[in-house]
Amino acid sequence: MIENPLLRHGLLVLAVMYLAWSLGSLEIDWSRTSQGAERAGRIFSRMFPPDFSRWSLLVRGVTESVEMALAASFIGMILAIPVGLCAASNIAPRPIYLAARGILVLTRTFHEVIIAILFVKIFGFGPLAGVLTLVVASVSFIGKMLAEDIENMGSQQMEAIRATGASFPKVLIYGVMPQILPRYLGVSIYRLDANIRHSTVVGIVGAGGIGQTLSATFSRYDYDFSLAILLTIIGLVFLGEFFSNWVRGRLR
């Protein structure tokens, strides 16, 4: 890989030295680690058997999460269209392109959890904050993919439609849309799947859904109920993934 033997061996020595230094600086507290292992054992033993007796609470949380994911995906999918179009350099004028790219970069800078904390502060606890968080994340994700697809598509079909005297909106629906539609739908479905997973996470900071229920069980030491929720989340995510793969397979 690296031609120069001096450089190659030098880099290797540096890498080993860095590893040794970083391990040395960790200050692993062995007594705390062993206490932690003990506590982990206690928690896991109290998790079994999982307690599904409060299933109505569970169903309510799951339903809320799925509703949040569905609403956020749908709104995000719609809002991503203007953002994506504006963020494609080959069809948007320069100032609009830069503004749209700025929005995309800004929204991608922050992790969902940070956005969720902000929205919980603004709108209070509950699913509204969660939906808004997921909308922001979806617009930014789908919008970016859409913009990149438009930039990578062939200009020839667009050129031919322009040459017929078609106006810009018609160029969009004939020259652009047919080229990017399958990918756009695929990405949106993928985002629905991702939103189902993320809806459980944003709940932990109070933005509604099953995550909020899970967070509450941990603070009340209801570990058997926690496990029931975790198992349900696994099932939910599995179903979401399965559904998303199935739909995307059919889109090809």
Next chain:
Amino acid sequence: MLKIEALSKSYTAGVAALDNVSFEVAEPQVVAIIGPSGAGKSTLIRCINRLVEPTAGSAILNGENVTNLNSAGLRKARRRMGMIFQEYNLVERLTVMENVLSGRLGYVSFWQAWRRNYPPEDISNAFKLLDRVGLSGFQDQRADALSGGQRQRVGIARALMQKPDLLLVDEPTASLDPKTSRQVMRILVELAHELSTPTLLNIHDVPLAKNFADRVLGMQDGKLIFDGTPDELTEDALTLIYGEEDWKPEAKAGSPAEQENADSPEQAAAV
């Protein structure tokens, strides 16, 4: 019908891709434009419908200066100029019928276009044209399922759907095999004559140009340097356009022009 006056285009300042080109097409004829790669043939026809914006000069179609039009006026003018492309430029994921009807996009409203709700006379005209280019029965096939020759025929039908006053054709056969090339050229030229549509046709295949065109323009380095009938396109004229070469059909490897190069080692080394 079409008058080109001192049309010029520079992509980068100082380098002219199209240099002060003037000519007139006064009758419905098929005008082939030949010349080496990079001579500005594509730029010329794209400057007429302003897919490429000319730097100077004007293109006047039926008395209207297309170069001065604002964007709404330009769209109206483009409706009257059909264009056919080297790579066919069909919308791959749409059907043959949708592609042909897209030639009417300048005339229908956005909602008609969105709902594919074209006027009945457009649809019957589309069927007629598909039949005319030998593709009847193909209307529901997707464009990406067609062969190259079939795609180009859809491209011809789409351009003619516009009922154009001018056809701009950019290397229609460069991606096709020799037989298909001739078939496509025949259909194109026949229809252009039948509909009395003046046609500007970029083509790098000189025998095809001589075979099918009524008039030949020769370009080099962005300049128009030849304007004549196919018969006037002699070996001397070809040399003028393309540079020194043995143009006789029977000429083979080791022809005088090549030997000349081989004899000068400095030149060979420079290459």
